[in-house]
Amino acid sequence: MRHIDYKSLDENTVVELACEGDNQAFGELYERYVTRIYNYFYYRTGSNEDSEDLTARVFIRALKHIENYDNRGVPFSAWLYRIAHNLVANWHRDNSRRKIIPLDDYLVSSLPSDAPDILAESNEQQEELLDAVRSLPEDRQQLLYLKFVERLPNAEIGNIMDRTEGAVKSLYHRTLQALNEDLSTHRAKKPGKRTKR
16 A cells, blocks of 8 residues: 655545545544634634534544535535534534633734833723624624634635625625724723823
């Protein structure tokens, strides 16, 4: 039996081998996607333990159903994200609690100065943004994760979210508009800064 260098193979070839029952090929797919799937769950649950458990479930389910995978010209990751989306939706329903999304792990601020007043203002703005994102519906939070953390194109996001590319663009536009309105409302309600005497 000849040795196959799975790392050098393109995704479609590795997926085909995995669909034919090649466990080493599936192991290569696991290596390629485990971190991204874990990050997706951590973003959605805020729990390391639950993220590890859900990530394991995705790959167990994928392995169990790999022979049914139908490559319709979309990346294999879209199939994994669809499994992950279903699992996290069930997780939230089973836990029936508000989602805690640690976006601060993903938002990196680059401050031009580390002066205390600039740092405090930047932290305040970041908290306002995080609060606004946390108040969005689940599908909009998922869209922002896929767009800004995973940096996926609209077409791939559409495959994951089971929407057309046009619907993703529209949802993205409405999401940014809602965030902007929420932040504007929040700032308008904020009491003015006191001046020193």
